[in-house]
Amino acid sequence: ESPNWEAEVRKKMLSIERIASWPTNFLMEFMPKIPALAIGMAIHSLKPEQKNAFLAALSHSEKRRVDDAM
Numbered sequence: 035e036s037p038n039w040e041a042e043v044r045k046k047m048l049s050i051e052r053i054a055s056w057p058t059n060f061l062m063e064f065m066p067k068i069p070a071l072a073i074g075m076a077i078h079s080l081k082p083e084q085k086n087a088f089l090a091a092l093s094h095s096e097k098r099r100v101d102d103a104m
Contacts, residue, residue, distance in 0.1 A: 050076055054084040061091035070096065074103030 053061070065073065065088065073092075077085045077100075089097050 050080065051084065054080065054087045056087075058087070058090050061088065065091040066093070066096060070099035071103045074100045078104050 073088065077088050080088075089100065092100065
């Protein structure tokens with residue numbers, strides 16, 4: 035409705051790329067709670083460094099499940 039409102043909403047909007055830039059300890063808070071298939075689908079098309087940011091927040095077995103899902 036308002037260009038100013040739209041600009042503010044866009045600044046606050048989360049994207050997968052923005053989340054990939056978060057520190058690993060923040061990602062470790064919620065990543066294990068997301069199903070492996072959902073993580074695999076979300077990070078499948080990301081750049082390798084962005085994928086690694088998400089995978090670093092998972093345990094070895096969870097990483098394997100995400101790899102299997104991709």
